[in-house]
Amino acid sequence: MVTGGLGFIGSNFIRHILSAYDDAYIINLDRLSIGSNPANLGDLKGNPRYRFVEGDIADYDLVAELVKDSDTSPSVIFLFSTSSQLKWLAT
Numbered sequence: 001m002v003t004g005g006l007g008f009i010g011s012n013f014i015r016h017i018l019s020a021y022d023d024a025y026i027i028n029l030d031r032l033s034i035g036s037n038p039a040n041l042g043d044l045k046g047n048p049r050y051r052f053v054e055g056d057i058a059d060y061d062l063v064a065e066l067v068k069d070s071d072t073s074p075s076v077i078f079l080f081s082t083s084s085q086l087k088w089l090a091t
Contacts, residue, residue: 001066003057006030011040018049025049027066031056 004010005028017024030036032054044050055062
């Protein structure tokens with residue numbers, strides 16, 4: 001799972017992982033705020049190894065649902081955040 005994956009760093013990270021690992025599957029969770037640019041990964045639409053979800057990492061229920069619905073447990077959560085309230089991550 002990558003959060004903020006429509007930004008410059010996140011989108012390049014996603015491209016790197018998808019090109020370097022044939023078995024990688026990425027959920028890109030982005031709240032579409034300042035710095036998000038859907039065009040950064042527009043060409044990945046329809047890619048079976050990539051899923052975009054509009055939302056915030058601070059939404060515990062959404063993140064739990066995404067992880068639960070995934071075929072495998074995430075091995076990496078790559079987080080870009082400067083303002084999200086992430087108190088639930090500490091639990």
